[in-house]
């Protein structure tokens with residue numbers, strides 16, 4: 175079993191490394207998969223969300239995907255999770271998880287920074303009283319990465335590993 179991740183500013187990579195340490199397996203940047211023979215390996219995939227799309231997922235669909243973990247910033251609701259499943263063509267029976275990462279304006283470059291600022295100001299307008307923590311992170315940057323966010327995932331992997 176191997177972990178493959180796609181990270182833009184490092185939050186998804188942090189989760190990938192945490193999970194790799196917890197499970198005692200290797201984590202590989204999706205950019206490097208050609209260097210590895212992973213066709214017979216089960217793959218745990220983590221990808222950051224860019225405008226509703228789980229980045230890097232298309233590069234690993236042909237492998238034996240054990241589960242897909244998406245990392246975004248919005249609050250998880252059933253509706254949001256279903257939207258992600260639908261727009262990323264995830265099979266219903268594939269195990270799918272969503273966890274919150276963070277925003278690092280120093281690491282964001284070019285068009286992505288401009289896009290996020292636009293997305294952020296829309297969210298801020300729509301959610302005046304909600305999600306204070308998320309709104310603050312959208313404005314100023316910050317991290318919601320916590321080891322405990324991986325608990326359900328680790329439980330799932332351990333259960334399905336017999």
Ligand SMILES: Cc1cc2nc3c(=O)[nH]c(=O)nc-3n(C[C@H](O)[C@H](O)[C@H](O)COP(=O)(O)O)c2cc1C
Nearest residue numbers: 181182183184185186222225226246247248275276
């Ligand atoms: C341009 C842009 C668009 C984003 N779109 C979404 C989105 O649609 N939904 C979401 O939950 N998070 C969205 N995010 C937040 C990122 O998914 C989040 O910051 C994630 O933790 C980034 O992970 P990384 O550090 O591994 O790149 C967006 C971020 C950027 C920069």
